[in-house]
Amino acid sequence: MSEIIKVANLSKTYQNRGKTVTAVTNITFSVKQGELFGLFGPNGAGKSTLVRMLTTLLAPTRGTAVVNGFDVVQQEMQVRASVGLVTADERSFYGRLTTRQNLQFYAAMQNIPRTHIPRRIAEVLELFDLEQKADAATQSLSTGQKQRLNMARALIHDPPVLFLDEPTKSMDVQTSDFVKALIRDELVNRQGKTVVFISHELYEMENFCDRVLILANGTVQAAGTPAELGALLPRRALFRLVVEGNPDQLAQHWQALDGVESVSEISRGMTQTTFDVALADERVWFAVLAVIERGNGRLESYHRADDESLRRIVAHFSGGEFTAKDAESAKKNN
Ligand SMILES: Nc1ncnc2c1ncn2[C@@H]1O[C@H](COP(=O)(O)OP(=O)(O)O)[C@@H](O)[C@H]1O
Ligand SMILES: [Mg+2]
Structure with a gap:
């Protein structure tokens, strides 16, 4: 399998009202084509910063990143055509326009040839079970339907790489299960897409991601399959x-x-x-x-009765930073 994402020594420093905030430092990792890759870390770890750099929304301070063979700085346009991005709380639809009209708008933004647009829209509507809502104003959609439309939008140009930045954070269990099954069965297994799935909740990644990278305080703590990470632990x-x-x-x-x-x-x-x-x-x-x-x-x-769960693995690599309590308080602060 070839490496579709290659990140080398990537760093980002924000300048905010005279203050310097180092969000991520010296990040190096790669993602193989067709992988369901988990990016895990607590709030403030630098996950969104990393993803924004990989999707060209943010320029790196140092280091390089290549996505689908294109450099995120030198070949911005090609990278944008190669990736889709879903974030948790997006308000990116015109409520008075229909589901179809909104998708037409994004299809045009992505330079999809006009003759291909209707077919592509039909495909994503079917994929996300939104056919019934195709001609309804998006303001009439339920929260779950809007979240599915958000994913449909990110995939409208059929990108090989999809970044999901805490997509399931505010989803109900039903929508989250639907979306995760679709990611695994349809997008990764059937279509061969590469998916980077970001979360600060561990249970989200267990039995879901092929490989996991653990980010804390802006640096990589560990990366590997859950089993590989487990093998590094003391034999408790x-x-x-x-x-x-x-x-x-x-x-x-x-x-x-x-x-x-x-x-x-x-x-x-x-x-x-x-x-x-x-x-x-x-x-x-x-x-x-x-x-x-x-x-x-x-x-x-x-x-x-060993607790060989990912929870323990992460607790080990992050100095016990990720407890259930942490996750709870993180939720409240959001
Ligand atoms: N625009 C910004 N200006 C200044 N600091 C920022 C900005 N965006 C994020 N940060 C800081 O960078 C760090 C990483 O944030 P972020 O990438 O959002 O983490 P995560 O997505 O893992 O929660 C945090 O300390 C955050 O406060
Ligand atoms: Mg974030």
Whole structure:
């Protein structure tokens, strides 16, 4: 597979009322053709800045970026023809014009040959299930329909690369599921498009993106498939075990062991107690077992309950910056 996006040492510094804000520094990565690529990072990480540079809306301060074989500075027009961009909160439609008229306007803006326009509009209307609304004023569309129209607009010129800057942020679950299924099945798998999907919500990327780049404080923290990122982590392990024996004594002795990160009692029955024991290293497990033996307890059953989710991966690479709480407060501040 060839690399359709190549970014090398890209940096952007904003000058704002005499103040200098460095948004991204020395970003280097590439995206392969036909990939569903996730760009993840908390608010303020620099995701939108990066995407605006890759879509020619913003000039880089330093570094280079090539999209679909074209340089974003030297070949601005060709890059624009190669990309579509969807952002979360766009008000880019004329409410009194119909869905079709709005799309005609954007088709003309993209220099699509006039004879091709009706067919192309019919295609995107079908793709986004908007045929019923083709001749309705866009102001009468529901929020979900407008969001789908927004995607239709970004794809009107059939670009090989699509950037989605937090597209699902304000979508209801139904619209979000519809759009994500369409991205994966139709745009990526069937049409072979390359999609860069941006989000500050991890659950959005799990089981969806082929590869993920983690951005924090304007720099790349890590990139790879979720599995590759997971392999870089220390071999931390979480065990859930059911034991017979004195629960308080067991917990106390486990806690005293080197390499035991936490012990939590999940439930206590007449004779058995269930614990979650988190270990810094899976080899500490043998010491955990030895404690049971020494206390004349009995291990009834156990299983590994590791949290190998992307959430943990990101927490590791960003110094624990991304917690559920962070995401919540980020949402509120938006
Ligand atoms: N026009 C601008 N002028 C000054 N600073 C900006 C501007 N746009 C973004 N920034 C700053 O650049 C950093 C990255 O912002 P942004 O790219 O929007 O991040 P993200 O999309 O990941 O939330 C933030 O610190 C933000 O405040
Ligand atoms: Mg942003």
